Amino acid sequence: MLFTEVIRKKRDGQTLTKKEIQFFVDGLTNPDVPAEQISAFAMAVFLNSMTFTETGFLTSAMANSGQMLDWGELNLPGPVIDKHSTGGVGDKVSMLLAPIAAACGCYVPMISGQGLGHTGGTLDKMSAIPSYQTFPDLSLFKKVVKQVGCAIIGQTSDLAPADRRFYAIRDVTSTVESIPLITASILSKKIAAGNEALIMDVKWGNGAFMQTLSNARDLATSIMGTAAKAGVNTRVVITDMNEVLGSTAGNALEIRESIDYLANNTRETRLDEVVVALLSEMLLATGISDDLHNAHNKIEQAITSGEAYEKFSQMLVALGVAADFMEQPDKYLPKANIIVPVLAEQNGWLSKMDTRAMGNVIVELGGGRKQTNQQLDLSVGFSEVMPLGSELQTGQTIALIHAKSPEDAERATQSVQNACLIAGEKPVLHATVVERLTS
Ligand code: URA
DSSP states (O other): OOHHHHHHHHHTTOOOOHHHHHHHHHHHTOTTSOHHHHHHHHHHHHHHOOOHHHHHHHHHHHHTTSOOOOOGGGOOSSOBEEEEEOOOSSOOHHHHHHHHHHHTTOBEEEEEOOOBTTBOOHHHHHHTSTTOOSSOOHHHHHHHHHHHSEEEEEOOTTSSHHHHHHHHHHHTTTOOOOHHHHHHHHHHHHHHTTOSEEEEEEEESTTSSBOSHHHHHHHHHHHHHHHHHTTOEEEEEEEEOSSOSSSOBSHHHHHHHHHHHHTTSOOOHHHHHHHHHHHHHHHHHTTSOSSHHHHHHHHHHHHHTSHHHHHHHHHHHHTTOOTTTTTOHHHHSOOOSEEEEEEOSSSEEEEEEOHHHHHHHHHHHTSSOSSTTOOOOTTOEEESOOOTTOEEOTTOEEEEEEESSHHHHHHHHHHHHHHEEEESSOOOOOOSEEEEEEO
16 A cells, blocks of 8 residues: 555545554654654545544544553552643643542543644643653553552553644644544543543634634544444533633643642632533532532542642652652742733723734744643743633733743734723623533
């Protein structure tokens, strides 16, 4: 079989066979197949899509491209479950959800990814914590999941390696926003990680890969259908991504906000809504709770008792972080040289945010990748981001920019001004949690 013929067939809008898809996936793990050919295939799928059956073949071939984890041998006394987001700006939900779920009795082996396009990645955020082992060996990963209840790590070279290479190539070739490719990318990792159940946060809006609700529903259907075929009990929550989630965006800054949340100091309303909605679905899917009321009580108890904070702290220490990190995060987290406010230029309501542009500002500041192997500046980003619907006076702060240099800060200020619309009328806001779908 020739790689060029498989690309050509997809380029011409034809349906690929299982064999052809397997051949492509074998190419993903073969360094002799050049990135150009993989990019061309990605673009052909982006433009012509794939059938549901093709997506299933792609998912299972990518899941089987490396090791498949089995948690059965550990005899864990609770369910093994994970959550995944389709990606957004300021989305620090994973860092909150994993320890809260662990405090509620779940076991969460969370395999996270790098930032993709304008969106941030949990793996990059965790890398902002000095000495945190993002790639522990498998035995340590399992040990931490068993002892603590959660571990957030990167996709090791053994786990769905086909996705690892494909993900990196899609990131820099504008081929991310494809329903079959997102479905296969997410599910291949989750299937390989041996999850019994999965909760998906499918984001919609101008900061998401799915810009419309209808596209988000299509992605949700694709993920639920493909997961069901693979035997993974999956629930989807569709959530809003038409503004930064929480009050920060940027790797170290989001870790800081997460610590404040887990310490029950500051729980930004929209962030809290998303965390609670996803966790509730987790507790319902696993049978830990029978109804929403009970799920909400358990979640609240896990946070306010300090148990979730403790779980996060234990996970960090077990994976190499200093014991006093949670008490003194500012001593450890990287800090930007320059912090400048972006000021409102008129009175009015913050009515619209171009969230994708906000994500791209972070990429421009060095907090996201323009090239596959780029070293990130983990300190940069935004803090104190005002939510949509805020009433602002001229001169009031919309957000603080954290940058490496005054020039970067100046450019970012201009971009944030352009991305944030202040209007004379109070805006109608989108619901934060839009829909819950159960297969
Ligand atoms: N998250 C993933 O893991 N893969 C995608 O393609 C998009 C979001």
